[in-house]
Amino acid sequence: MDVGSFDNHLGSLRTGSLQDLTEIRHSREDGLWQSMGEFAEDEDADLRENGLGLSPAPSPDVDEAWQHEMAMPHIPKSTATAAEKEKLLSGVDRDLAPFNASGITLEMVEQVYCTYNVQGFRVQIIDGEWFIAGETHNFLTIHLKTKQVLADFAARYKGRLPDVDFVLQTSDWLPPAYNGTHPDCPQQGPIFTANKEKGNPHGILFPDESWVEWARLRWLISEAAHKLPWEEREPKLLFRGGPTGIRPDLLGGPPEELQSDDLDIKLTEWYGEDKGSFMSMPEQCHNRYLLYCEGNTWASRLKQLLLCNSTVVINASPFVGFWWHMLEHGKHVHVMPRLTDNESTPDKLHKVVRQLKADEDRAQRIAQTGYRLAMEVLHPDNAFMYWHRLITRYAELQRFKPTRHPDAIPLERSILYAHQDKLQINFRQRHCNICIPQPEREDRAAAYTSKLFEIDGHAK
Numbered sequence: 001m002d003v004g005s006f007d008n009h010l011g012s013l014r015t016g017s018l019q020d021l022t023e024i025r026h027s028r029e030d031g032l033w034q035s036m037g038e039f040a041e042d043e044d045a046d047l048r049e050n051g052l053g054l055s056p057a058p059s060p061d062v063d064e065a066w067q068h069e070m071a072m073p074h075i076p077k078s079t080a081t082a083a084e085k086e087k088l089l090s091g092v093d094r095d096l097a098p099f100n101a102s103g104i105t106l107e108m109v110e111q112v113y114c115t116y117n118v119q120g121f122r123v124q125i126i127d128g129e130w131f132i133a134g135e136t137h138n139f140l141t142i143h144l145k146t147k148q149v150l151a152d153f154a155a156r157y158k159g160r161l162p163d164v165d166f167v168l169q170t171s172d173w174l175p176p177a178y179n180g181t182h183p184d185c186p187q188q189g190p191i192f193t194a195n196k197e198k199g200n201p202h203g204i205l206f207p208d209e210s211w212v213e214w215a216r217l218r219w220l221i222s223e224a225a226h227k228l229p230w231e232e233r234e235p236k237l238l239f240r241g242g243p244t245g246i247r248p249d250l251l252g253g254p255p256e257e258l259q260s261d262d263l264d265i266k267l268t269e270w271y272g273e274d275k276g277s278f279m280s281m282p283e284q285c286h287n288r289y290l291l292y293c294e295g296n297t298w299a300s301r302l303k304q305l306l307l308c309n310s311t312v313v314i315n316a317s318p319f320v321g322f323w324w325h326m327l328e329h330g331k332h333v334h335v336m337p338r339l340t341d342n343e344s345t346p347d348k349l350h351k352v353v354r355q356l357k358a359d360e361d362r363a364q365r366i367a368q369t370g371y372r373l374a375m376e377v378l379h380p381d382n383a384f385m386y387w388h389r390l391i392t393r394y395a396e397l398q399r400f401k402p403t404r405h406p407d408a409i410p411l412e413r414s415i416l417y418a419h420q421d422k423l424q425i426n427f428r429q430r431h432c433n434i435c436i437p438q439p440e441r442e443d444r445a446a447a448y449t450s451k452l453f454e455i456d457g458h459a460k
């Protein structure tokens with residue numbers, strides 16, 4: 001599919017609704033998202049011919065897996081108990097507790113929007129309509145997938161959500177806790193984030209962009225897990241992942257020490273000789289023990305590892321996601337003392353494997369309980385319930401009535417234009433309604449407003 005036909009396909013949808021977008025994305029035939037995948041595959045094939053491909057050439061197994069995915073059956077309802085669901089949803093009250101006394105004011109939201117130079121955007125729901133404001137630049141597809149999650153949620157709860165106004169960040173690191181420097185916006189407000197360090201009072205955790213494909217991944221990985229009995233799995237602790245964050249310092253030691261009868265630890269690259277070490281998640285299910293190690297901050301793969309029905313070993317981490325309070329050491333996962341350096345890593349990992357092998361029944365029980373947590377408690381329906389609880393409780397704490405921001409555009413328009421990068425702006429171009437902007441911010445904000453009017457006749 002060439003760029004021109006892709007643009008024409010988008011153009012025919014620009015007056016569509018969020019419901020239209022959701023139906024298109026879930027189509028099993030020639031929908032928009034499958035077309036995007038075909039376009040990406042064509043581009044990658046051209047790169048590979050010139051020795052620049054970012055991934056290995058697709059194998060027949062990959063093609064077969066894709067066709068298999070397209071035949072995904074209807075998702076059964078969650079069998080999680082009411083107590084399990086309520087424990088999951090309790091994360092909302094935990095994160096919003098710092099604002100119970102003060103409430104959430106417009107000044108707080110403006111302080112975050114105008115002073116946090118992080119990747120992300122502002123989200124508004126007003127009279128059932130969704131808007132995105134001040135989207136800053138980001139790489140890969142994090143913004144697009146995050147907005148797809150919002151679109152799915154909006155379609156599911158259409159007409160049943162209160163008016164809210166919040167800022168959502170998509171970068172790995174949550175800004176540190178601090179108060180504003182301007183007298184009109186002195187108090188730091190909440191910021192929605194996929195992960196945070198434990199105890200950060202301003203981060204509000206939410207189901208991140210990885211949940212947009214969770215229903216399909218959940219089915220594919222669990223199916224692969226059921227095909228291989230525990231006794232036939234490789235009795236090694238496996239890790240595959242990119243060399244991000246702390247991983248090179250912890251898992252980048254001599255290969256001869258990390259490849260043994262007990263360990264299969266490798267860092268993978270998108271290119272070069274290490275590219276061949278890549279393993280898909282269904283392939284990783286062939287091992288009894290799987291290691292989770294954070295990258296820059298957390299890694300969203302943890303729920304996928306649990307689906308393998310393998311014992312997941314967690315390198316103790318200060319970072320948490322919205323559902324991590326559900327994890328219990330010895331029940332769902334095995335938590336090991338935090339790794340500190342390359343030199344001591346092999347000995348510590350060997351010790352963990354010896355512990356697990358010494359009591360295989362316990363290791364298998366942990367694997368089974370962790371699998372159920374991922375399959376039933378982290379069911380897609382429960383993730384939507386979490387979003388609903390989060391939005392409704394946030395609205396209860398709001399001390400202002402949201403009105404459409406000058407930077408705001410409809411969510412569906414933001415999704416459709418995302419590939420063209422026309423509506424992403426520099427942080428300093430954001431309009432600030434209350435916090436007085438820096439002098440140069442006003443000029444840049446005016447230029448951004450002019451650009452909005454130029455794109456498809458947009459008007460505030």
